[in-house]
Amino acid sequence: MRKEIETETAGSPVTPGELWTNRSCRDLSKIIEELGFVVSPNTIDRLLREELGLGRRQALKDVAIGSAPDRDAQFQRIAELRRHYHMRDWPIISIDTKKKEMLGNFHRQGVCRTSGRVHTFDHDFPSAGEGKVIPYGVYDVRTNAALMTLARGSDTGELVGDSIRMWWNRMGRYRYDGAKQMLILADSGGSNGCRVRLFHEQLWKISEHLGITLRVAHLPSYCSKYNPIDHRLFCHVTRSLKGVVFHSIGAIRNAASRTATSTGLQVKVAILKRIYRRGVQATERFLNGDYIRHDAELPKYNYTTTG
Structure with a gap:
């Protein structure tokens, strides 16, 4: 069994010495049968788990493409x-x-309770829909x-500015x-x-309108998953949107607004x-002005603007 798995690995093993295969138990049963043995797929499944320690696992998206030197x-x-700021x-x-989410009768992952059947297009061609919706989030950490x-439309700095103002x-x-x-x-x-720069200008306008100083701290490159909004808001919104067909932008609003957690x-x-x-x-007024003040330390990521 070990020999058959070693020669039928799904590409290169993640770590040398680890067994890894994408062959089904039925396929392995046929291979072993050709060698003169009869073993049922259920038995092979048990042997893979109990004897070889092979569980069914998906690949993890946790290998960074790069790393910022000042991370x-x-x-x-x-x-x-x-x-x-907390103090x-x-x-x-x-x-x-x-x-971004496509509007239209497109299939989406997830299940829902229904007395009938939910039917969607068999292909996700953008031309069959009504465009895309851009969800932008502003999460209050405190x-x-x-x-x-x-x-x-498009994801622009103006959208960011309007979202912060509305929040x-x-x-x-x-x-x-x-x-x-x-x-x-x-x-x-x-x-x-x-x-x-358009984002910077929007921040300056917000600061000028509210009369407060805005300090921005960017996460280092390749570290977007550590942004609090990703693991404290977006993951829960994604769960609320599962199985919902986005026939209208209102359907997205209604489903997302039901998002809640046990932590409040x-x-x-x-x-x-x-x-x-x-x-x-x-x-030009903004580009020629001095409205953004970068910090002396790590100026690429840290700066303030005051209206």
Whole structure:
């Protein structure tokens, strides 16, 4: 049995010396039968588990494509900032874009209770749908509450700015009225990337409108999964959306708004009416001004803006 598995591995074993196969028990039963033995698939399944220690496992997505040289230093800096803002009762928000969703009668993973059958298209051709929806999240780290906006068009810095403004108007200002600063945790790429000037301009406008200082701390490159919003909001929203066919943007709103956890997560969902266009650039006034102040230490990831 061991010999057959070693010659039928599903590609290269993850670790030298480990057994790994994608062959079914029925296939292995036929191979052994050709060698002159009769062993049922059920027996092979038991032997694989009990004798060879082979369990059924999926591959884990936990190998980083790369590593930032200042990774540890930036995580230490983020931890310091979070302690500082927490002690002063100032807001700490984590922001990011969730996976885009196609609108239409498309199949989605998950099950639901129904007295009949749910029928969807047999192919996921974008042309058969009504476009895509961009879910953008603003997660309040301190209160375990979030606002998710649903937008059409492109994922841009303007969408980020509108989402943060809406979170403040609907949730933030009631909890943090009188706060002098706000800490924003974001990935290093995407519409809220550390090099996106349109995102920087939106932050400056928000700071000017609210009259508070915004401090931004970006997670190091290749570390987006450590952003609090990913493992404290998006994973739970994904569970709420399983099995739901997105015939309309309202269906996404209704399903996502039901997201809750035993630890008290609260999620509000809003639909943005604006269509966000690709290619919008920061204004000349902002580009020629001095509105973003980068820190002396790790300036790529850390900066502030004051209106």
